[in-house]
Structures are given as structure tokens and as C-alpha cells.
Amino acid sequence: MTRFKGRRIFKGKIEGEALVTGDDISFFGGCDPETGEIVEKGHELEGKSIAGKILVFPTGKGSTVGSYVLYALKKVGKAPLAIVNESTDTVVAVGCIISEIPAVDQIEISNIQTGQKIEVDADNGIVSIKGKSYDHPD
Amino acid sequence: MDLSREEQEMLDGKYGKATKKSMEIITTLGEIYGAERLISVSSVQIAGVSYHNLGEAGLEYLAGMAEDGRTKVLTTLNPAGMDLVEWKKHGINNDFARNQQRVVDIFNRMGVVTTCTCTPYLIGNLPHYGEHIAWAESSAVCFANSVIGALTNREGGPSALAAALTGRTAEYGLHLRENRIAQVKYEVQTKLEDTDDFGLLGHVIGVRTGKEIPYITGIVSVTMEKLKSFSASVATYGGVALFHMENITPNRTLVPDRTEVVTREDLDAARMTLDDDEADIDFISIGCPHASIKEIARVAELLEGKRVAEGKTVWITTAKPTKELAIMMGYYETIENAGAFLVSDACCAVAPLKERFKGLMTDSAKACFYARGKNKFKTEIRSIEQCLEEAVT
Numbered sequence A: 001m002t003r004f005k006g007r008r009i010f011k012g013k014i015e016g017e018a019l020v021t022g023d024d025i026s027f028f029g030g031c032d033p034e035t036g037e038i039v040e041k042g043h044e045l046e047g048k049s050i051a052g053k054i055l056v057f058p059t060g061k062g063s064t065v066g067s068y069v070l071y072a073l074k075k076v077g078k079a080p081l082a083i084v085n086e087s088t089d090t091v092v093a094v095g096c097i098i099s100e101i102p103a104v105d106q107i108e109i110s111n112i113q114t115g116q117k118i119e120v121d122a123d124n125g126i127v128s129i130k131g132k133s134y135d136h137p138d
Numbered sequence B: 001m002d003l004s005r006e007e008q009e010m011l012d013g014k015y016g017k018a019t020k021k022s023m024e025i026i027t028t029l030g031e032i033y034g035a036e037r038l039i040s041v042s043s044v045q046i047a048g049v050s051y052h053n054l055g056e057a058g059l060e061y062l063a064g065m066a067e068d069g070r071t072k073v074l075t076t077l078n079p080a081g082m083d084l085v086e087w088k089k090h091g092i093n094n095d096f097a098r099n100q101q102r103v104v105d106i107f108n109r110m111g112v113v114t115t116c117t118c119t120p121y122l123i124g125n126l127p128h129y130g131e132h133i134a135w136a137e138s139s140a141v142c143f144a145n146s147v148i149g150a151l152t153n154r155e156g157g158p159s160a161l162a163a164a165l166t167g168r169t170a171e172y173g174l175h176l177r178e179n180r181i182a183q184v185k186y187e188v189q190t191k192l193e194d195t196d197d198f199g200l201l202g203h204v205i206g207v208r209t210g211k212e213i214p215y216i217t218g219i220v221s222v223t224m225e226k227l228k229s230f231s232a233s234v235a236t237y238g239g240v241a242l243f244h245m246e247n248i249t250p251n252r253t254l255v256p257d258r259t260e261v262v263t264r265e266d267l268d269a270a271r272m273t274l275d276d277d278e279a280d281i282d283f284i285s286i287g288c289p290h291a292s293i294k295e296i297a298r299v300a301e302l303l304e305g306k307r308v309a310e311g312k313t314v315w316i317t318t319a320k321p322t323k324e325l326a327i328m329m330g331y332y333e334t335i336e337n338a339g340a341f342l343v344s345d346a347c348c349a350v351a352p353l354k355e356r357f358k359g360l361m362t363d364s365a366k367a368c369f370y371a372r373g374k375n376k377f378k379t380e381i382r383s384i385e386q387c388l389e390e391a392v393t
Helices: A066-075 A090-099 B005-012 B017-032 B051-068 B094-109 B138-148 B157-166 B195-209 B224-238 B264-274 B293-303 B320-329 B331-337 B365-373 B384-392
Strands: A002-005 A007-010 A013-020 A054-057 A082-085 A103-105 A117-121 A126-131 B038-040 B043-046 B074-077 B113-116 B168-170 B184-188 B214-217 B259-262 B283-291 B313-318 B341-344 B359-362 B378-381
Touching (some): A007 B017, A066 A090, A082 A117, A090 B017, B051 B157, B138 B224, B138 B283, B195 B378, B264 B365, B283 B293, B293 B331, B293 B384, B320 B331, B359 B384, B365 B378
Parallel strands (some): A013 A054, A082 A103, B043 B074, B184 B259, B283 B313
Antiparallel strands (some): A117 A126
8 A cells, every 4th residue: 555645734534536637726717616527628627527536636726716616515515525735725725624625735646546546644644545446447 | 833822722612613713724824834823913804705706605604604703803895796785776686686795794794894895905994014914805915015014915715704703814925024025126117107007017017927026116106096006917917915116115125136127018018918809898997996086086077077878888996985985075976977887895807797798998907807707808908088088989
């Protein structure tokens, strides 16, 4: 099992399937608050839903109203299970705190691949890769 | 991070759940940015007011905070999506108005002074030099840091609210003197005229400087209104939260060696960028950031005895107390008699105007940005005089 040590942004411990992008995410305007679908034109995850995934991306961008979009997603059950960043920006950090989404940053995200089963232990700032893949067993 | 006993108790929930949640936000941001302690703030400006942007979930969050959260310091509010009194005649629909009022009522319950404006410094929320504050609204942040010399980071809606409910913020970023030193010098080699010119300068410097703190020379004459226009533009196009302007702004700084020049050609190029080809102008708006009483007096003078042309809509946007003053002085009557609207509490960037108009003419570079991105209008940037000439032609 591979483990990476980062920094706690918001507490919690959860296991799930990773959804990884190298593109930054703007939640306000870039993510549908009702479905969890990424709607930003040309985004690597355009058309994909972040609901129920462990969302792995470099950092947030865009309007501070984005924090409320994470809150809206949580309310309708479409929020990511956890968030893993290289460097969490204030919009995402505040969004995770108000929505109580576990989050860790200072993780080299290129080590994680979409579909891998990972565990986020935010209390200790640890991200662990538990299994190869949900979708493509080899 | 070192917390005082009272701060630790706030975090532990002794002062209720809104205070606890607020402390979680503040201490987490402090940890992310390496703050060693919290500091007291004496003034807060909250953003995230338009129901359009907040949505039902945002409103629900605020309602939760309002259950036991009360402001500890003077707190004012950013523009809403409508004039809270005269919304109907501006074409705002009933559903939106009802929901917008719900948002404002929730802030009111928390003790926020619910006059909705992006220029709190014009209506009584005016910090002094060296005062630590926690403001959202990028244009006001830039104005407060630079023109007034108060100290604030660029807060978001929830973090500003957290500061309001605790009277605290984490000590990092622009609260520390060492982070307020100019990094690059801009020599302006052309004479600037009106507010639109200062908006263009904000565009030129904002785009070039990004997050680097500019030191601007060559500006010989300004007004508060021109600095307001520049602050809004440089914050919109560059994310600038602090600038220095030689012989004009009060902060002490070292003068950077690295120098760039800004010429009339640069400003012309910025104007070309903000002017769309064949913009069909049917909407004229002045007051981004909110118009001062001096600007409103000028508008009234220019509209005296004139009539806004058929098919055109004019919004002069301002804060409620300034509108009251304009009513008292007869400016409101002059403006409205000409067929223009003096709109308080709202602005053309946050009102629900998407696709309602084809082309906006304004003196504000910031307004151009939101008109295009959010509302899908074409834009032209001109002086206030030219805007109103267009309105009556």
C-alpha cells in the first residue's frame, strides 16, 4: 500500500474511488450545483460527475461564491466524498469546512490515478492507495 | 497557532455553533497560510449577497449561521441583485425579489448593517490608516488597502462573515507589513483624464502585474472617484489587492528597481480590448463601483432637461444613503424625469440581467468584465459624459 503524507484541511476519514484531473477547478460556474457535473468548457473533466468520488485536483480557482457550491452539492448528496489537492486555495478550503468534506493538501497528485481505490485520513493528513482500480482490474 | 483562552473557547463551541464554525474557518485559513496568531478586526464587509449567486443552499447556510450568530464589529454588505425598494420598476421579477429579500433579512438578523454597497467607505464603514479589517469585495479591498492604508486580505463571503461573528481574523498576507512592499514600478507616461481612463490603466497594470504589488508613478491628479475606478479595475483584471501610487497613497514602501512603462498606446489597446465591434448599445450604466454623490450630481447636471432615447435603459447605481442624499438634493428627480433610473443597493454586475440587453456602455472597466462574462452583453467603455450623450441620442 502506498501512502502519502500531506496536511489536513478539514477532518474526516473516508475510502472511495479517485477522480483525478490536472486542471484547476472553479466550482462557481464550473460545476453544476445540482448534479455535481463539471460544466466548464474544455475542462479535462467536462461532462463527468464529481459526486461520490474522491476528487483529486491541483487547486481551486475563480469566485469565492464557489464555497457555497460545495455546500449546495453536499445538501443534495452530490458532493465529493473527499478532496485531495496539491495546494488548497481559500475557496475550496472554506467550502470543505462549511460542508464538512474531508480534505488534504500538499499531496503530489500525479501519483494518483482515476479509478484507484484510495483512503483519505484527513485527521492525520494521509492519503493511501488501497487498490489498483475500480473500473479496470489488471 | 497560538489562540487566546477566549479564542480557544470560541473554537470549542462555548459561544455557540455559528461562532464555532466561524473559528474553524479562520483557524484553518490561518494554518494554510502559516499564521502564528489571530488578530482583532474592527470592520467587516461581506460579499455573496445576490440570491442569484448564493442559491438556495447558500441561503440555507446563512440561515444556519443566523440561528445564534451575531456580529461583533461594524459589518456592511455588498450589493444585492436589486434595489430593495424600487425593484419592480427596474423589471425585477417577484420570485427573485422575494428570495433576495430573504437573504438580506438573514444578514439583518445577524446584526449586519444591511445597506448593500460595494463602497462601504462612502457610507460610514470607513477604517483609518493602519486599522486591521476583514473585507470581501475585491474593489473595496483594493481601495481600503491602498488609498486608505487599512490592512485586509481579500476575504470571501463565508470568511468575511466568520470575521464579523468573531471579531477576529488570522494574521497572514496583507496584515503583515513585510507583505505590503511594492514589487514592480509602473511609470505612467501619459496624462489620464476621466474615470474610464483610470479603469483602462487598471486593466493595463492588472493584466501585466498579476499578483505583484505595483508602485505607480506619473499620476499627477486624481479624485476619490478615479481611485475607486482604478481599484475596481486593477483588482478585476489582475487580482491586485494593494497598490502604491507615488505622492497619492499613504503606505510607506521601498521603490522597486524593476520598471515598466505605460503609454497612451497601452491605454488605447486596453480600450480596444474592452470595446466590442458593432456593439448595439441599449443599456448605459454608471456606478461600478457605486457612484458617489459628486458623480450623481454630475449625472443630474448632464441629464437636466434631456430625455433618454427610446429603446435605451439607463442605470445609475449607488448606495441607499447616497440615493437618499440625491433625493434630498433634487438629483433623483432630475435623473428620473429624464427617463433614467437611480438604482440603489444593486449594480449591473450582480442584478439578474442575463441577456436582457444587447450592449452596455459604461465608464467602468470592471463592469465590462461582468457584462460580458455573466450577462453576455457586448461592451464599450467611455467617459460619463459620452455615456450620457449616447443615452439621450
